Amino acid sequence: MSFNLIITHEQGGENYRAVLSELRRILGDLAVVDTGPSVILAKVPDPYKAVDTLRGATLSPLIYRVVPVDVVLDPFVEVVAEEAGRLAEEKIPVDKTYRVTLHGRLYWRETRLPAHTSDAIRVIAERVKRQVSLTHPDYVVYVRCVKLYHRRRLATLTVAPVEKFLSLKSGKP
Secondary structure, eight states: OOOEEEEOOOHHHHHHHHHHHHHHHSOOOEEEEOSSSSSEHHHHHHHHHHHHHHHHHHOOOEEEEEEEESSSEEBBHHHHHHHHHHHHHHHOOTTOOOEEEEOOOOOOTOOOBOHHHHHHHHHHHHOOOSOOOOOSOOOOEEEEEEEEETEEEEEEEEEEGGSSEEESSSSSO
């Protein structure tokens, strides 16, 4: 089972149970695929609708961020860049701006060595044929690296307008 929603929250077992209870109460149809120290990977029928529903609810301060996921990929810079270019072409209008945000570590496919964050962002951005705006983007190409079942590294990719990310602590995706 794949996941399509990432929820980050205050660390701790009690906090996890409180956040999960709150999410199930508000969203109803939420299946937990995996969890980490402060991350819940979940499957919902429509991740964008889930974010909109949560935005309209009064949420616990334990929840930090809720991110819809368009696609789950192998954590290689080249794989993510290719898919980011394809999704951006499909989802970002020609007259809109974007920014790449990367959380976690991607790897080079050929060597399997970790890529420096700025190198990975540069390679991804080269595949997106839209105007860049680092301060006030219309869209975000959001890449987050996660471990599934505490061992398999994966990259998630979301290409969406800034308002489709729910970020309660920092205010930015």
